[in-house]
Amino acid sequence: MQPQVKPPVKAALIGAGLIGETHSLMLKQVAQSTEGSVRMVAVYDPAIKQAERIASYWPESKVAPSVRSIYDDHAIDAVWICTPTRFHRELCVGAARAGKHVFCEKPLAMNSAEAAQMEDEINSARVLSQVGLVLRFSPVYTVIRDLLCDPAVGKLLTATMRDDQDFPIRGSHDSAWRNDPLLTAGGTLIEHSVHDFDLFTWIFGPVTRLFCAQRNFNGAPGVEDFAASQLEFKAGFCGQMTSVWHRMIGRPSNRHFEVFAENLFIAADHETLGPITIQRGDGPEEIIPAEEVLDRFEAHTLAERPYLESLGSWLAVPYAVEDAIFVAAMLGQCEPDPEFGAGVAAQRLVEAAYESARQGVAITPRG
Numbered sequence: 001m002q003p004q005v006k007p008p009v010k011a012a013l014i015g016a017g018l019i020g021e022t023h024s025l026m027l028k029q030v031a032q033s034t035e036g037s038v039r040m041v042a043v044y045d046p047a048i049k050q051a052e053r054i055a056s057y058w059p060e061s062k063v064a065p066s067v068r069s070i071y072d073d074h075a076i077d078a079v080w081i082c083t084p085t086r087f088h089r090e091l092c093v094g095a096a097r098a099g100k101h102v103f104c105e106k107p108l109a110m111n112s113a114e115a116a117q118m119e120d121e122i123n124s125a126r127v128l129s130q131v132g133l134v135l136r137f138s139p140v141y142t143v144i145r146d147l148l149c150d151p152a153v154g155k156l157l158t159a160t161m162r163d164d165q166d167f168p169i170r171g172s173h174d175s176a177w178r179n180d181p182l183l184t185a186g187g188t189l190i191e192h193s194v195h196d197f198d199l200f201t202w203i204f205g206p207v208t209r210l211f212c213a214q215r216n217f218n219g220a221p222g223v224e225d226f227a228a229s230q231l232e233f234k235a236g237f238c239g240q241m242t243s244v245w246h247r248m249i250g251r252p253s254n255r256h257f258e259v260f261a262e263n264l265f266i267a268a269d270h271e272t273l274g275p276i277t278i279q280r281g282d283g284p285e286e287i288i289p290a291e292e293v294l295d296r297f298e299a300h301t302l303a304e305r306p307y308l309e310s311l312g313s314w315l316a317v318p319y320a321v322e323d324a325i326f327v328a329a330m331l332g333q334c335e336p337d338p339e340f341g342a343g344v345a346a347q348r349l350v351e352a353a354y355e356s357a358r359q360g361v362a363i364t365p366r367g
Helices: 018-033 048-055 067-072 085-097 112-125 139-148 194-204 290-304 306-316 318-330 340-359
Strands: 009-014 038-044 078-081 101-104 129-131 156-166 207-215 226-233 238-246 254-261 264-268 276-280 285-288
Touching: 009 018, 009 067, 018 038, 018 048, 018 078, 018 306, 018 318, 038 048, 038 067, 067 085, 078 085, 085 101, 085 112, 101 318, 112 340, 129 318, 129 340, 139 194, 139 254, 139 264, 139 276, 139 290, 156 194, 194 207, 194 226, 194 238, 194 340, 207 340, 226 340, 285 290, 290 306, 306 318
Parallel strands: 009 038, 009 078, 078 101, 101 129, 156 238
Antiparallel strands: 156 254, 207 226, 226 238, 254 264, 264 276, 276 285
């Protein structure tokens, strides 16, 4: 692996909303823990006050007057794209053609055709890319994935995910655009559970067939707030996924995950850090406490990615890990993970779920 840029990586942020601010804060931690491997030099958002606030987190960062000014600035190495979904394609293609490395939040685009075009443009421009499928860096799910690699668990029988969240147009996820069909690729399936489709394939492998039913109680056209999906895996078993946007603002965003194998049961109610319940064979139910989950995750991650050791306690924060990986990739320490291809694949699965719901039949996803 050859370094793509000289340190520090000079980054620009397009989109100063909730997720843009999250990435800015995470990159700040990466910079502090790695002696300045990255620096935010420009922030753009049509909401100037928001851009000014995020730019103020960084010494010498400025508010860019336009997206074009970011593309034309030869000092900028990479762009983090954190806007509503509708704008992802145009921004990613523009950044790639300008020679900028591209981190794009999920979902990549309004549909899989747009996402595939973005991947083609990235490849043609020979720039690095990464997509924000952050559950791959969850301590809980990484440990579960490791547990399932043990041949002693036997054949997988089923996996179940319930992904529920207060409708993300208020409270801690206040993003009004998610209820605007012109700005969002859909509802709970694509804007939230795209993470779950990616997680299922990351843990269990390819999906060969799926069936989905959905409802729209909210009333915004094309923005579903309930979907139930059944997935058939190439490995020979089925999984279920329920995705819900509800109206309980006091209930935190949550994922309940269960896996049954011949000789192992696993359950978790925490999507990042928390205890995991397991039962092996004829043994009693046990709890892997959160502290042990974190220890296992750190051991696993640092064995694969020793360049992340300087993150220290921030290794437990998936957003910090994904940003640190993209910075490290640009410095030649690793490959981006996950690249745009994973985002395209996840979007195609969600698109198959939408098609299944429209037709009322099971669908074979496109490869």
